Amino acid sequence: MSKAVELAKHLQKLHINNMYNEDFYWTWDKTGEELDAVFTVADALRDLRERNISTRVFDSGLGISIFRDNSTRTRFSFASACNLLGLACQDLDEKKSQIAHGETVRETANMVSFMADVIGIRDDMYIGEGHKYQKTFMDAVQEGYRDGILEQQPTLVNLQCDVDHPTQCMADLLHVIHHFGGVENLKGKKIAMSWAYSPSYGKPLSVPQGVVGLFTRFGMDVVLAHPEGYDIMPDVEDIARKNAAASGGSFSKTHSMADAFQDADIVYPKSWASFAAMEERTKLYAAGDQAGIDALEQRLLAQNAEHKDWACTEEMMKRTKDGSALYLHCLPADITGLSCAEGEVDNSVFDRYLVPLYKEASYKPYIIAAMIFLAKVRDPARALMELDARGGQRKHF
């Protein structure tokens, strides 16, 4: 029996009735079995692809991508995922559109979704805005479908909002699962989700939030470390706490990177801006106060510079379990001596983990494809088995 069929048999046992035709906003909206389903389908699609079996389930149809912030990895991952399933990718470039003319989100949403099966949106720049935009957009297309404007109901893949970055964090986790040989081996493992110094400003909170909101569901000891004043959204901390209690793991916080790294099995050192600062920025932005925004930026850069010792150095790595914790990053990283003078991580550390880091990233297209697959295919387990049995070649000859 092929790996894909084995995975399909596992999928059959999961309760995933609420995934069909549903949006994917945040991992904590989903049950444990639903997350399991995403990982399972991702692995199955990868196995089929590795065996040159076509996984095109669409004979035409569009995936619409909207990137309100620059992107390479996620853009290409979304395009790859669409292509893998037979969708063409159509990007909404707001600079080439007439959207600036005061068009409502509701109108744009309908206008770009006429033959769209899936919508991928990245909107991570402003706290309190990113998720709201996605929700408004998807409410509009749902109404559009109900009103007979759209022939099919497009579903969302959140490609990063101000709250969560589910495709990233689930790719991170699938990498961790494979690294430790199975989800059952994660119990009791310690992960340090730690702030790290970066010379740049205003990095989104969605990765640390997504990580503590997701990894706490697997019985792990999740430690969130950051200097004072770099708090994440309290709502997400609450979720992490509840998750940890339910899964038999723990969620704790510290202001010491060294403590967090101590005996950690996994480290995820990464810069972000504080929740409070990002809220302030959102308000200044709404008020059109550019001078205020500039002043805030200077203040935050100065504040960052006080914490240059928050770096994933060789010394810091030595504190981890056997000195060889699994190093995670969503990329691109600020690498000391390579991409900047002082950054998140020592070049020698980063370099040692290049292959696992790229592998971590390589799960993202499959995670996205799995989210689409589960939202679009009525009986995903049967579909995987039929794809496998049919054995249509992706590359002929």
Add this chain to the structure above:
Amino acid sequence: MSKAVELAKHLQKLHINNMYNEDFYWTWDKTGEELDAVFTVADALRDLRERNISTRVFDSGLGISIFRDNSTRTRFSFASACNLLGLACQDLDEKKSQIAHGETVRETANMVSFMADVIGIRDDMYIGEGHKYQKTFMDAVQEGYRDGILEQQPTLVNLQCDVDHPTQCMADLLHVIHHFGGVENLKGKKIAMSWAYSPSYGKPLSVPQGVVGLFTRFGMDVVLAHPEGYDIMPDVEDIARKNAAASGGSFSKTHSMADAFQDADIVYPKSWASFAAMEERTKLYAAGDQAGIDALEQRLLAQNAEHKDWACTEEMMKRTKDGSALYLHCLPADITGLSCAEGEVDNSVFDRYLVPLYKEASYKPYIIAAMIFLAKVRDPARALMELDARGGQRKHF
């Protein structure tokens, strides 16, 4: 019998021998039966899609889009239409090309058309230029095909020129046909194609021109209303007059929005620049006279501002048939109190018509697909029947 097959049977009776391998510039180039064919194929393709039947008639091939002005709706409609039929969409972004180097249109046309089945062009900015560009482009690809440079003869879908906007106006009309329950019910219906105030400048004439040039063919009473000095192209008025005489309808002009709206079944209030002003701008542009262009813009904005009472207000709507004429717009509209302080339409009016407005827009991808289908498929009626009979799924599983 499915709706698609019924429509195919109707299509069989139409004389459409001149559509195969032909370009679509202006609706008035086409016979009544040819327009009927476009509506019929659009409805059939939509029916097939709604029943999850694949309408891919191409196994590879390109649709080339050239937008010389910003676009969201039309861009996505063209991409959707190409995708529906199995073509990949390739956009010519003049900023990324070497075209600025003085390359001729003839050369560009051949260079981007090597495997193109269809070319969609939007060039609506300069009176006397848009259509000319499209014609020069298509003459070049026809020669290219004749000379053995291109393996197939690409055909044009005019995505808006300075004269007509056929994909928009035919989508508008198909919406009207469905709203009134059939093309036979349009006879005697009154439509007010009216100028309306907008704080922006230089909107194309192609929509009002396209509307009076098309709607006059169906026995309707078409009233063109605008303040003095906002005339459209006289040639198109002549066409409208002849159409009205032939179809048993009427074409009249007024300088009163209120008169036009009186007892109207349909209203289409929309801003445009006057033909004379646009001709002046084209000359200034050709002469590279930026100061002249700026001065003209100021003068036209001031002139516009004298006509702020030309707005589709609640009061104005009350004059229409039962106070509830069908409100049309090509979108995006300038909405008073929403996208601008004073604009084309009251927010409350616009909001009441949101669903029909979006539905109106939703016909555009199918109109474009039908134009492509009729230009590419030798026996479109038989093809629709075979697609229906074959029943290949668009979305598997």
Add this chain to the structure above:
Amino acid sequence: MSKAVELAKHLQKLHINNMYNEDFYWTWDKTGEELDAVFTVADALRDLRERNISTRVFDSGLGISIFRDNSTRTRFSFASACNLLGLACQDLDEKKSQIAHGETVRETANMVSFMADVIGIRDDMYIGEGHKYQKTFMDAVQEGYRDGILEQQPTLVNLQCDVDHPTQCMADLLHVIHHFGGVENLKGKKIAMSWAYSPSYGKPLSVPQGVVGLFTRFGMDVVLAHPEGYDIMPDVEDIARKNAAASGGSFSKTHSMADAFQDADIVYPKSWASFAAMEERTKLYAAGDQAGIDALEQRLLAQNAEHKDWACTEEMMKRTKDGSALYLHCLPADITGLSCAEGEVDNSVFDRYLVPLYKEASYKPYIIAAMIFLAKVRDPARALMELDARGGQRKHF
């Protein structure tokens, strides 16, 4: 027997074991039989397409294009070639990416290649950089494949580097082969690869280098003509010399355009910057010396202007064999009196060769498709025969 099958039978006899899974950097990396294979497959794919036979060998998959310089022809040729074989084209637009943040080429290469079958790169601006970038990129994806990051090994099509422009020069040559009725007729033909005056600055060397590096392999008399100080890379001249010796042709240099054109069967007059100047620019660029770059540009433009007599005039054409040598250009050309006041070629000369020039360009999509085909398909001769026998329609109905 169809032309495609005849060509496939010829292909069967060629030794091309080293093309499968291999990159295409420079024509001189390839054996004569391998070049023959590219021409053969290009002609076969064109024959199949002309007979409406689908040549899709991929059921999904991506072609990634990276243009580090503007492009129309090559961009559309690559997109066409991908489409012809069933790949979707995904462009890496560095402006929309996060690459500026100091990301390494190795990281970018892996991040954009997750489901890529082929990578097309144009990087021709800086001597000593373009090829290096391509090599670094492809080394990274090969490692990525080996390390299990990528499920398939993407292969390169060099869409122009600082050294060679193989897709252009092979399209040029295939045009020449067809013009003279077969590769066997090229023996003893004289081609003048000549510098010509252009009012613009810094045109790449890759075309003249590619031409002398390729055309010398077919027993032709290749003359490289340029004013003093406009030398090409000495390494490529060495290759041309060795090729000529091996093929029984000749490679010579002259500082007289008239001598080069005398009795020439083919002329290729085109501007380029000198190797020495381009090396200087690369150094200034690396040092971030903008003032130096500007000064260099002024100096080079002044130097160019001393050679305005290097133009493909009617007078110059009269010197060629029967006054009617085949005129080649990679396009766009600087045409005297059309795209510039004084340029590479008289308008009347250029105009007389329009159809052959466009035909020359029309081979590029097929050359690219052939390169992809030979790198991806294990038994290309059998594949062509099966495609022909199967006869799947590209356009149905």
